[in-house]
Amino acid sequence: MDAITSKMSQGSCSEVALFPEVSAQCPACRLHALVSIQLVQTDGGNWIQIEHAATDDPLTLDTCPICFGAWFDRGELAAIGDIEVDQQTAPPSSKEVSFRTCPRGHGLMQSLQMPGVLRTPIERCRTCEGVWLDGHERRKLALASTREGQGPRSRQLARRGVIWALQLVTQLPVEVENPERGTPWIVYCLVGLLLAGFLLSVAGVFLYRNWALIGGRFAINPVHTVHTFVTYQFFHANWLHLLGNAYFLYLFGDNIEYLFGRLRFVLLFVGAGLVGGLLHVALSSATATPVIGASGAIAGVMAAYLWSFPNVRLFQVIPFTPIQVKIPAWVYLIVWVVFQAIMAVFSTALSFAWYSHLGGFAFGLLLTPWVLRWRRRQVARAVEVPAHTGTSMLGV
Ligand SMILES: [Zn+2]
Ligand SMILES: [Zn+2]
Known part of the structure; x- marks a missing residue:
């Protein structure tokens, strides 16, 4: 153990010098540069994340804040105590070339089956012997560096109890993880605008009918x-309508704003509302009913979340029961959109603009892959290391 620890500390020292704050692009989602986090072991043996590496000899890991995958340099996984990834433990037949590249710059990694430990193969670099674990694989092995795995168990349980009680009343989903990064200013501004639009219409300053979308x-x-x-998005029928939309905008929008950047996020919101409105006018039979509300625009944000964070887990109470389940976001969002589609076809209730939800969602589905491609290129450029000088010299 001592040998490992001393090797580890040497490893993390040289790592700090070579890979400061941010290292390479996440090999899994490629949407973010890997970010160093520092872990220390508590007296109880749990690893907890610390904000500043002031204390004695922390363990430095590189994690992706988008997909929660983590890179373990040689020996780090064993030091954390999860598993020993040893070439001998995996049968040679299970070793295949992975399509992911080593974040330390050694080219394509090897994908390694871990029978009896994990159902999905992990990636390992043959050169530096570092290991990549996806978010869910890492969660399975250790909760050490996710937010959920930190803090005392009693506080976690209390928090979970509060969430459950609120969910029984509201039936709303809650993100288990995926904390916001940076301040989602556009989300706050949009919520402010929705609130202002609602209050001004209640006060009689604006007559919402004049600004609503009416097909006829x-x-x-x-x-x-x-x-x-555009204007129909900023008015709401009542407090429940407004608060529901504001909640979903915040729930899904904070992470999407960070990922997209402010300008593209505004484009997503307004564009989804616009396309939602067009689809409603084109297809809905409710030509005399005024349509108001930001749900078409928010449906676009939800579609962006489906592309970007499909595996983030949400707490959800099964309707009409006290049973709380953790489901991946992709399940929640697909169930949601299928429900919208069924209602659009079969529902006769004129007070719901189902087609505007579907149109907004479709816009988000089409726009997001394009934004993610841009983001991957941007991150790749940001972490680019000058090519091996030897090779480029030969070319000259
Ligand atoms: Zn990632
Ligand atoms: Zn490597």
């Missing part, structure tokens, strides 16, 4: 009502 009115006079494709 648009058909008669398109030039004078074209602005309603």
Whole structure:
């Protein structure tokens, strides 16, 4: 053990010098540079994350804040005490070339089956013997560096109890992880605008009908009502409608704003609302009913979340029961959109603009892969290390 510890401390010293704050692009999602986190072991034997590496000899890991995967340099996984990844433990037949590259710059890694330990193969670099664990694999082996795994158990249980009680009343989903990074200013501004629109219409300053989307009115006079494709998003029917939309905007929007950047996030929101409005006008039979609310725009944000964070888990109470389950976001969002589609076709209730939800969702589904491609290129450029000088010299 002592040998490992001393090797570890040497490892982390040289690592600090070579890979300061941020190292390479996440080999799994490629949406973020790996970020160093420091862990120390408590008296109880648990590893906890510390903010500043002031204390004695922390263990430095590189993690991805988007997909929660983690890179373990040689020996780190064993030091944390999860598993010993040893070439001997895996049968040679299970070793295949992975399509992911070593974040230390050694090219494609090897994918390694760990029968009896994990169902999915892990990636290992043949050169530096570092190991990559995806978020769910790492969760299975250790909760040490995720937020959920920190703090005393009693506090975690108390928090979970409060969430459960609130969910029984509201039936709303809650993110288990995926904390916000940076301040989601656009989300806050949009919530402020939604609130202002609602209060001004309640106060009678704006007559919401004038700003609502009405299919029949648009058909008669398109030039004078074209602005309603944007304005309808900022008015709500009642407090419940407003608070529900604001909650979903915050729940899914904070992480998406961080990932997209502010300008693209605004484009997503407004564009989804616009396309949602167009689809509603084109397909809905409710041509005389005024449509208001940001749900079409928020559906676009939800679609972006489906692409970007499919495996983040949400707490959800099964409707009409006290049973709380943890489900991946992709399950929640697909169930949600299928429900919208079924209701759009079969529901006769005119007070729900199902098609605007579907249109907004479709816009988010189409826009997001394009944004993610841009983001991957941007991160790759940011972490780019000058090519091996030897090779480039040969080329000259
Ligand atoms: Zn990642
Ligand atoms: Zn390597």
